Amino acid sequence: MFKYDQCNDCGDCFVQCQYADFTREKAVQEIQSLKRGENAAILKQCITCMACNEYCPTGANPYDLILQLHEEKKIHFVEPGVAEFIEETLTSVPNDIIQGDPDKPALNLCVMGHAYPPNMTESKMFAGLTLVRGSDYFSRAVFLHTGMEGKVRTHTQEYIDNLTKLNKQEIIFVHDDCYTMVVRKAPEYGITVPFKAVHIIEYMLGYLKEHNSFIIKLNRRIAYQRPCISRYTPEKEPYVDELFEIIGAERVARKHDRKNALCCAFGLRETDPERGSQILKKNLDDALDYGAEAMVFLCPGCYWLTSEVCEERGLAAIFITDLCRMALSELPFSSRPWEAA
Ligand code: SF4
Ligand code: SF4
Incomplete structure (x- = not known):
């Protein structure tokens, strides 16, 4: 829910948006326009990545306002x-x-x-x-x-x-x-x-801590595909880090992780294939530039719809549960480990 009383018109939300190109002045105009319920340009440019909720320093939830106006104005990201x-x-x-x-x-x-x-x-x-x-x-x-x-x-x-x-x-x-x-x-x-x-991250972390002696450290460099919806629960990010650490996976400190993560863009790849493909390319280029061997997914949707492209680019695509299973020697380190097992 957008919190009008917590918004100070700073413009951080849309200055940091990775899918729009606003100056500070324009970003401030955009949020003010949204608050008046107007057809601000961001409504059409937004790819619904939810990130501005996390960018906002006061917790005002600007994405929730976009979502509300998308619904009111029938601006649907998919048909x-x-x-x-x-x-x-x-x-x-x-x-x-x-x-x-x-x-x-x-x-x-x-x-x-x-x-x-x-x-x-x-x-x-x-x-x-x-x-x-x-x-x-x-x-x-x-x-x-x-x-x-x-x-x-x-x-x-x-x-x-x-x-x-x-x-x-x-x-x-x-x-x-x-x-x-x-x-x-x-x-x-x-x-x-x-x-x-x-x-699931918290649960697996608890299990791995209790069964630490069964872990064989993976010693692999991993890019993490942070789900868009994680913007609503950033407090669990330390668990993700701890999970990677306990299994010996290095979460590569790439440009597009954490607050700067990119959407897997699967919806956009359907509605605007060129723009969606550009975002995906930027994301995978970033993982490879930082020496990742694999892309690890927490969201099953991202995993399902992005694995093949990762593999084409030479990145193993691994779901987070399988990554933990690899550290427990239940599966080999591989894309599609069930085929290699
Ligand atoms: S939800 Fe994402 S794309 Fe939309 S305005 Fe916020 S940061 Fe930009
Ligand atoms: S929603 Fe948050 S980031 Fe955006 S202008 Fe208001 S206070 Fe600043």
């Missing part, structure tokens, strides 16, 4: 027909619960089964967890990228209710989208969350 197709597809995934140890948490896999690496949940890290997947456990946060927050908001209570019915004190979220909905958006919408949400 409504495409959004409806995504919604129909992702809301018709059958539910499936594989009961684990009653005293252990549930692992929410939502609707991204097609995007995760094969056999992901066979890892020792996930033994005994109750595995949950299907449309009832899908947060719809993807529509925060499409100027359609209404689709998200109206479903959130039902989403939290479905998770609550699992009757677990703790639920682990693999998809950063789903985690963000529970820890940020649901409270913002006034919805009570009666269980503890645990992020």
Whole structure:
């Protein structure tokens, strides 16, 4: 939610935007124009990367204002027909619960089964967890990228209710989208969350610390593809660093990581292929320039839609759970490690 009283018109949000080219003066005009509810130029230039929420030094959430105006003015980042197709597809995934140890948490896999690496949940890290997947456990946060927050908001209570019915004190979220909905958006919408949400990074870090003696350090240089939605929960960034450290992966200090990360641009590659491809090229060039051997993904969507291009450029594409499995000697260090195993 945009916090009008916290915005001081400094313009930092849009000066730092990596997809617009505004002077400070123009950036200030843009935010002022948005606050008046006008058709500011940024509304069309924005690629919905959410980064300005993190750039804002006062926590005013300028992206949330863009999102609100995108919806009001029907400026959709994807065509409504495409959004409806995504919604129909992702809301018709059958539910499936594989009961684990009653005293252990549930692992929410939502609707991204097609995007995760094969056999992901066979890892020792996930033994005994109750595995949950299907449309009832899908947060719809993807529509925060499409100027359609209404689709998200109206479903959130039902989403939290479905998770609550699992009757677990703790639920682990693999998809950063789903985690963000529970820890940020649901409270913002006034919805009570009666269980503890645990992020997959935090969970795996805990497991690896407890099983430190089984880790064989990877000694690999890794580029991290930070998901756009992580802009809502930057407080978990130290866990990402600690996870890399414990498994011996060097998170290369490239230009486009952390606050300066680039969107994987998969949506843009559909709507504006030239611009989307340029952003992706810039991102991969950066990883290679800094000597990365692999690109590691936290978002299953980014992983699914970017792996092939990484491989074409000579970068192994690895999902974060598989990277940890490699350090536990469950998989070889490789792109598509299930094929090489
Ligand atoms: S969401 Fe991203 S692209 Fe849009 S204005 Fe903010 S920083 Fe720029
Ligand atoms: S939203 Fe934040 S960064 Fe943008 S002008 Fe207001 S205070 Fe500055």
